[in-house]
Amino acid sequence: MIDLNLTEKQFENDIEYSLLTYGGYEKGEPKAFDRVVALDTDTLISFVKATQPKSWEKYETIYGTSAERSFIDRFCKEVKSLGLPSVLRHGFKDRGITFRVVCWKPETSINQTAQEQYNRNVLHCTRQLHYSPNNENSIDIVLFVNGIPVVSMELKNQFTGQDTDNAIRQYKFDRAGKEAIFEFKNRVLVHFAVDLYNVFMTTRLQGANTYFLPFNQGSNGAGNVGGKGNPQNPDGYQTAYLWEKILTKDSLLEILHKYIHLQVEVREDKNGNKVKKETMIFPRFHQLDVVTKLLADVKTNGAGHNYLIQHSAGSGKSNSIAWLAYRLSGLHNDLDEKIFRSVIVVTDRRVLDSQLQDTIYQFDHVDGVVQKIDKNAAQLKDAIESGAPIIITTLQKFPVIYKEVMGQKKNFAIIVDEAHSSQTGEAARKLKKALADTTVALEEYARMEGEAEARQVDDEDKILNELAAQGQHENLSFFAFTATPKDKTLQMFGTPTDDGRYKAFHIYSMKQAIEEGFILDVLKNYVTYKNYYKIIKTIADDPQIETSSGVKAIKRYESLHPHNIAQKTAIMIEHFREVTQKQIGGRAKAMVVTASRLHAVRYLNEFKRYIKEKGYDDLDVLVAFSGEVNDDGESYTEEKMNGIKENQLKAAFHTDEYSMLIVAEKYQTGFDEPLLHTMFVDKKLSGVKAVQTLSRLNRTTRGKDSTFVLDFVNSAEDIQKSFEPYYECTVLEKATDPNVLYDLKNTLDAYRIYTQTEIDKFAELFFSANEQDATTMGKLSSALIHAHDRYLAANDEDSTVFRTTLARFNRIYGFISQVCRMFDRDLHKFSVYAKMLYKVLPKEKGPFITLDDKILMEYYRLEKEFDGSISLAGAEGGLDGIKGEAGAKIKKSAGLAEIIAAINEKYGTEFTEMDKVLEQIQNDFLADDNLVSFAKNNDEAMFGLKFEQEFENVAAQRYEQNDAFFVKMFQDSDVMKTVIEMLKPIIYRKMRKKK
Numbered sequence: 001m002i003d004l005n006l007t008e009k010q011f012e013n014d015i016e017y018s019l020l021t022y023g024g025y026e027k028g029e030p031k032a033f034d035r036v037v038a039l040d041t042d043t044l045i046s047f048v049k050a051t052q053p054k055s056w057e058k059y060e061t062i063y064g065t066s067a068e069r070s071f072i073d074r075f076c077k078e079v080k081s082l083g084l085p086s087v088l089r090h091g092f093k094d095r096g097i098t099f100r101v102v103c104w105k106p107e108t109s110i111n112q113t114a115q116e117q118y119n120r121n122v123l124h125c126t127r128q129l130h131y132s133p134n135n136e137n138s139i140d141i142v143l144f145v146n147g148i149p150v151v152s153m154e155l156k157n158q159f160t161g162q163d164t165d166n167a168i169r170q171y172k173f174d175r176a177g178k179e180a181i182f183e184f185k186n187r188v189l190v191h192f193a194v195d196l197y198n199v200f201m202t203t204r205l206q207g208a209n210t211y212f213l214p215f216n217q218g219s220n221g222a223g224n225v226g227g228k229g230n231p232q233n234p235d236g237y238q239t240a241y242l243w244e245k246i247l248t249k250d251s252l253l254e255i256l257h258k259y260i261h262l263q264v265e266v267r268e269d270k271n272g273n274k275v276k277k278e279t280m281i282f283p284r285f286h287q288l289d290v291v292t293k294l295l296a297d298v299k300t301n302g303a304g305h306n307y308l309i310q311h312s313a314g315s316g317k318s319n320s321i322a323w324l325a326y327r328l329s330g331l332h333n334d335l336d337e338k339i340f341r342s343v344i345v346v347t348d349r350r351v352l353d354s355q356l357q358d359t360i361y362q363f364d365h366v367d368g369v370v371q372k373i374d375k376n377a378a379q380l381k382d383a384i385e386s387g388a389p390i391i392i393t394t395l396q397k398f399p400v401i402y403k404e405v406m407g408q409k410k411n412f413a414i415i416v417d418e419a420h421s422s423q424t425g426e427a428a429r430k431l432k433k434a435l436a437d438t439t440v441a442l443e444e445y446a447r448m449e450g451e452a453e454a455r456q457v458d459d460e461d462k463i464l465n466e467l468a469a470q471g472q473h474e475n476l477s478f479f480a481f482t483a484t485p486k487d488k489t490l491q492m493f494g495t496p497t498d499d500g501r502y503k504a505f506h507i508y509s510m511k512q513a514i515e516e517g518f519i520l521d522v523l524k525n526y527v528t529y530k531n532y533y534k535i536i537k538t539i540a541d542d543p544q545i546e547t548s549s550g551v552k553a554i555k556r557y558e559s560l561h562p563h564n565i566a567q568k569t570a571i572m573i574e575h576f577r578e579v580t581q582k583q584i585g586g587r588a589k590a591m592v593v594t595a596s597r598l599h600a601v602r603y604l605n606e607f608k609r610y611i612k613e614k615g616y617d618d619l620d621v622l623v624a625f626s627g628e629v630n631d632d633g634e635s636y637t638e639e640k641m642n643g644i645k646e647n648q649l650k651a652a653f654h655t656d657e658y659s660m661l662i663v664a665e666k667y668q669t670g671f672d673e674p675l676l677h678t679m680f681v682d683k684k685l686s687g688v689k690a691v692q693t694l695s696r697l698n699r700t701t702r703g704k705d706s707t708f709v710l711d712f713v714n715s716a717e718d719i720q721k722s723f724e725p726y727y728e729c730t731v732l733e734k735a736t737d738p739n740v741l742y743d744l745k746n747t748l749d750a751y752r753i754y755t756q757t758e759i760d761k762f763a764e765l766f767f768s769a770n771e772q773d774a775t776t777m778g779k780l781s782s783a784l785i786h787a788h789d790r791y792l793a794a795n796d797e798d799s800t801v802f803r804t805t806l807a808r809f810n811r812i813y814g815f816i817s818q819v820c821r822m823f824d825r826d827l828h829k830f831s832v833y834a835k836m837l838y839k840v841l842p843k844e845k846g847p848f849i850t851l852d853d854k855i856l857m858e859y860y861r862l863e864k865e866f867d868g869s870i871s872l873a874g875a876e877g878g879l880d881g882i883k884g885e886a887g888a889k890i891k892k893s894a895g896l897a898e899i900i901a902a903i904n905e906k907y908g909t910e911f912t913e914m915d916k917v918l919e920q921i922q923n924d925f926l927a928d929d930n931l932v933s934f935a936k937n938n939d940e941a942m943f944g945l946k947f948e949q950e951f952e953n954v955a956a957q958r959y960e961q962n963d964a965f966f967v968k969m970f971q972d973s974d975v976m977k978t979v980i981e982m983l984k985p986i987i988y989r990k991m992r993k994k995k
Helices: 008-021 041-051 053-082 084-090 112-119 164-174 241-246 249-258 285-301 317-329 350-364 377-386 395-405 426-435 439-448 462-468 487-493 510-515 547-560 562-578 597-614 638-642 646-654 687-697 716-727 740-750 756-768 776-782 785-793 796-819 825-840 896-907 919-926 929-936 940-957 963-971 973-993
Strands: 092-094 097-099 123-130 138-145 148-155 190-194 199-202 261-268 274-281 306-311 342-346 370-372 390-393 412-417 476-482 506-508 526-537 544-546 589-594 621-624 628-631 634-637 660-663 676-682 708-711 855-868 893-895
Touching (some): 008 123, 008 138, 008 148, 008 241, 041 053, 053 092, 053 097, 084 148, 084 249, 084 350, 123 249, 138 249, 148 164, 148 249, 164 190, 164 199, 241 249, 249 317, 261 350, 285 317, 285 506, 306 317, 306 487, 317 476, 342 377, 350 370, 350 390, 377 390, 390 395, 462 825, 476 487, 487 796, 510 716, 526 547, 526 716, 526 896, 547 855, 547 893, 547 896, 562 589, 562 597, 562 676, 562 708, 562 973, 589 597, 589 687, 597 621, 597 628, 597 660, 597 973, 621 638, 621 646, 634 638, 638 646, 676 687, 687 716, 716 855, 740 825, 756 776, 756 825, 785 825, 919 940, 919 973, 929 940, 929 973
Parallel strands (some): 306 476, 306 506, 342 390, 342 412, 412 476, 589 660, 621 660, 676 708
Antiparallel strands (some): 092 097, 123 138, 138 148, 190 199, 544 893, 628 634
């Protein structure tokens, strides 16, 4: 058998050889290390003398023979005070003399002296470093920059029976003492646990509480689809990227200079005391990889390109954006020309404002690099015109100032935080109008028109100016971040492939984030319920009703039925108390996702009633919805029901006082509450909406190792189908054909709702309108009146198809005009006309249908359908391109009895008497005028006593008609009690409302 050297020592040899031969390092001498101050003092002093001779000469005149010791003492004191990253970046002063301990690489090659100084940096790779004055323990490899230890590595080798778990344990229990080299912020800034297949890192050793993060590429390689781990490396170690790419001289110095920083968070503890938490941020592999690849592509290809970054929740997107913004703001091309005048970060997240400013200030120590637009649009205008390096703003400010800043002929980098469909809206178009250099577009138009020279456009030619602002522009680069790209997002920002598909430029998948432990798998503990019911008609006649409206009305009646709400409320609250409340050290919270604002109001009222009735004093509930809701003549608002202001809700929910939050639309996206453990879903969810809503649960926090979803509406198969496209890599199969716009317009023309003359007249008024003219609105509305009247005169089927097709045209035109230039004046004039016409058309030609007084729910059963884990494998296909089909479903009508029969067939089952909603007993009670009067004049508690006294008498009268059920009820006191508790609040409310 061949005798191979497969020892850990050989692993060290191979890493050292690579760093010394290709990585820019010199071999370090362990004995040169001063264990007390944790420095290679000779190397540090030598570097300072070589790079700053005049400063050192002056220093020696002050300190004489003790200069070297004074320098080391001062360095240690400054590091203790400011942290090592700050001293590395900015140096320190002693007696008015400034010293640098690292020379950074200049942004351009113009300054030859700076480049020479950079080359004088000395990086050492030191093996088996004995670091303690108290023992002879050693670290496998330590990397030094000018005598300062900045990186440590513990190596393990599976061939000798050990792996990263052993290295991590070694760091936790043998390296976590108070040795100088391990002091947080002051010496080694990152510690790597490395074996043949995996890499983990930490920036702070805290004994058993030390937390190591994966530092792997992903199983299919950097920026590609994959889970945890690293791809196979046919040329060597699977972890070789660490020393061959990340820790080489240029790369490590760049990380120290422009990435690593101290993140400070101030939070309140359980007692309301403010606690400061400091975290040293070293970029995770995918963060470093995406920024590096984006910079390289921009440097090679210049401005004018779009990039889609599909990074899952848990990817550290805020830091990725901060690093990218900072690096783009200083990026130069090979001619040493600055590529972008300004970097504009478009976001709605306030937390990103301060985080970006704090992070970037640590790099430069210069105020004003980041300008936050938090006052008005004029502030944005000034920042753009003055060329502020980094501007943070919202999309909504551009429509206010775009006219005043148009004509920019500078390059801009636009970073879009959470790219979504709003990028095809009016505000996004105004952003392009404000910043786009349309020179090239106008030259393109001139060539299309057959003109020899580029057309000099009159400022009054507003149509051409708008057409020229469409599509992509050579001076604008977009960098769009999202975890869940839609079809439009993929075509607008994605990278086209050879087979005509679109995909993200860089991917950190949901799969990898889950497997690496940065987010939790929200589908791992999933329970679905199915509710069966039977509806009966309570009126003699059989009115004709529009089918879809009738179905919606019946389903709405069922979902809002007091019995349905009560049953689900009991399940949710009891599950919360039995399971959820015990999670995360007793601090776990739950969210209830409802179908409408009215549902949210009724659920909150039922929650409070149930909690009060049961005497539970260990949980309280909040509700979140917009505007005002009217229910049976009573008005409800979020603030009124909660008793706290809207802007205080998030903070209040985070406290221990509140356990559950009932929402209607609000907080289903962008809400980050790590204590959220359980979600109760009573709303139809699909596609990206399902992913975004359920992902509110996936945030991690100490003590949180699971999530739970109880879904009353969606099946496990539906949820699986929604998540599959976003699990690994989201792809657009085919781009949208711009010609679908002509197909849609042909459909609209056929209805003869408008004439070409009317379109031309409207466009002339619109594009020649003076903002100061008080009659403009009146003239425009008058120009639409004939189309408006024809629409009202059309039959229901034609008007429905026309209106939905018009809306579709408007949406697709907004999207197409963002991705390509049509240069079709007539189509653009029609697009303006179509958008304004849609606004003046009535939304519904018929009244809202309610059937509550014509139907009754006779049977109801809530039954568990699925309980387990929903597994994902990644979608084989991608998203389909946008199609131009016109119209809507043709409305059909049917008798109420027929609609009810169809509903009962779909939602019915083999009911038993136990499933009956006891409408008969309810009706018996409601027919008793004395009891109704008693209910109207007493509170619910007093009524409850009377109700319990009368219940057996009323129930006994129904015995003969429903003997099977009532025998069961009278024989089983628990069943009797359950029925009483269920019916009591329902009947009380009905009696109070009875006229």
